[in-house]
Amino acid sequence: MGTFKIEGGHQLKGSIQPQGAKNEALQILCAVLLTPELVTINNIPDIVDVNKLISLLRKLGVKIQKIAHGSYTFQADNLDLDYLESDEFKVDGRGLRGSIMIVGPLLARFGKGYIPKPGGDKIGRRRLDTHFEGLINLGAKFRYSKEEQFYGVEADKLKGAYMLLEEASVTGTANIVMAAVLAEGKTTIYNAACEPYLQQLCKMLNRMGAKISGVGSNMLIIDGVETLGGTDHTMLPDMIEIGSWIGLAAMTKSELTITNVSWDDLGVIPNVFRKLGITVEQQGDNIHIPAHTDGYEIQSFIDGSILTISDAPWPGFTPDLLSIILVVATQARGSVLIHQKMFESRLFFVDKLIDMGAKIILCDPHRATVIGHDYKSTLKATTMTSPDIRAGVSLLIAALSAKGTSTIQNIEQIDRGYERIDERLRAIGARIERVN
Template sequence: MGTFQIEGGHQLQGKIQPQGAKNEALQILCAVLLTSEEVIINNIPDIIDVNKLISLLENLGVKIQKLGKGSYSFKSNELNLDYLQSEQFKKDGSGLRGSIMIVGPLLARFGKGYIPKPGGDKIGRRRLDTHFEGFINLGASFRYNKEERFYGVEAPNGLKGKYMLLEEASVTGTANIVMAAVMAEGTTTIYNAACEPYLQQLCKMLNSMGAKISGVGSNLLVIEGVTELGGCEHTILPDMIEIGSWIGLAAMTKSEITITNVNWEMLGLIPTTFKKLGITIERRGDDIFIPAHNNGYEVQSFIDGSIMNISDAPWPGFTPDLLSIILVVATQARGSVLIHQKMFESRLFFVDKLIDMGAKIILCDPHRATVIGHDFHSTLKATTMTSPDIRAGISLLIAALSAKGTSTIHNIEQIDRGYEDIEARLKSIGAKIERVD
């Protein structure tokens, strides 16, 4: 188990470039299974979760060639479908939640797809019903082996387009259904579809491969099925979750940081939400400039004077992946704020570690926490802690970088799952952080 030792309390300065978007990469990589032709993908982040999926695709028979940093060529013309029934696949697939998205492409192209119950973050229940109900709507049969925790869908006679209203706007569920529907016979209409930038990027890539998807960017997608798809070249967006993480880092450490090449048009409410905490965010071309907040930052209140409430919601609402960052940043704000995590019931359980560091937080229930900011009158105290998941892990790292003294964070593999070469990149802007095995 890896460990970070962090000497906090130092101001940072410099430029940092966000990696490619993890959540987009997991979808885009699965889409290479839809064609036998070459697909080139650029700006792939070098992180554990993505590398696990690349390894799984290679075991499935995808021919993979690294073209340069973050750029790969994929060719799925000779797949080994027997791998899907192997013990190795059960092991590989169960260790990565994103592996669920190989089912849609395999079902579309080969009439069958299998997956062990996938793992991932321990942030509460994350149902797979949306995925499989969508496949059933398209005409697939479904089975679940409870003893082996193994899912299977089959459509030996092919898939047929259908209208469906999704019970929830699941991002991965929508992606999986879209990838299955692009080669279904007839027209598929998906209402209450997710419309996150990751999903928009997937649809744009599929259209460049020959798919016919309209309504991209809305919650109503219409897909006219085609018989086959071709190759393409696609570039992954910068990771908006990492961008939000660096905004939070700059504020908490009173640092002057420039985040480069952020693709502003795809950031949604992220800049606006951080501004509600009083953080100054300047747009300079396609960069974000955060000045040093030497006088702190003050939480806004609502027009009627009531306490600020920041909550997550499906896109274009504020992404749940950044609520833990918002919560940490609020611990040193001037004023109070209610954080409401609506989508996952266990994501706020890391606040006990912040309370140990001296933060004033009231955990109201599994979904809500009230934060009373210190306004930097008292800094967080260095401590020893363990990272429970990716987003809580980076939040604790930010807290440690702001705390005076030396903190220790164990189980940093969780952070490595979502953040590329993080200690080297933080060191480049002046952070004092060391990785200890």
């Protein structure tokens, strides 16, 4: 098990470029299964979760060639479908939550798709109902082995349908879209997720020959086609990493430039950080954060009541950044209520911040009130364990701002979502060491 040792309390300086988007990569990589032709994908992040999915695709028979750092070609022209029912697949598929999105493409192209109950972050219940209900609406027959926790869908031919999704699930929408593009007739998906990464998937599929309209809205209309072709695709920068670096700059009173952020795809993220009093400057397609040597002050609502920051489906604020917001608020001037609506276990890392001296009241599994220190007292170094990707990076940011040397264990969780994070932080002056 790996460990980070972090000497905190130092200002950072320089520029940092965000990696390719993890959550986009997991969708886009599954889409290569929809065509026997060559697909080239660029800006793929070199992280554990993505590499696990690439390995799974290779075992399924996809021909994969690395052509440069972050750039690969994929060709799914001779798949080993027997692998899907092997004991090896039941282990491989369980190790990655994103593996669920191979089901829609396989069902659409080959008439069957299987997946073991996938793993991932321990942040609360994450239902698969939206995925399978959507595929059943398209005509698939569903089966589930409770003993093996193994799911399957099969269909001779999918047929388009109207469906109103119970929740605007990003991965659920992606799975249904990838199945519907090869279904017979028209499919209408209402209450579809409309995140930029889902838009990227739809744009890629349209370049491959799909007919998807309404991209960017919560109603997608898909006219099924018989086959799809190859394409080239470049992924967006990771908005969660961009938000992480904004928070890091504020907490460490550092001047940082975050380059090539695809500003138009960031939605409300810059403004939410501004509500905490952080100066977020747009410079072309870069974000510049000046050194907050005098601190930053949390805004109140117009009527003077305490600010509440909560997550919501896009274009609302992404739940993946609430952990960062919570940590950044610990050194702000003022108070804020953090309301994590979507996952009931995601705030359970706050005990580690309280150990470091943060003033946080955990109201219930979904809400925490943070009373900022205004730098009048700094966080103190401690030893902690990363429970999931986003909480892990939040603790890392806290450690970089704290006085003394902190230790973070179980950093494999951080590596699942952040590429070479220790090397990249050292390049801007962080004192961080990876120890096995």
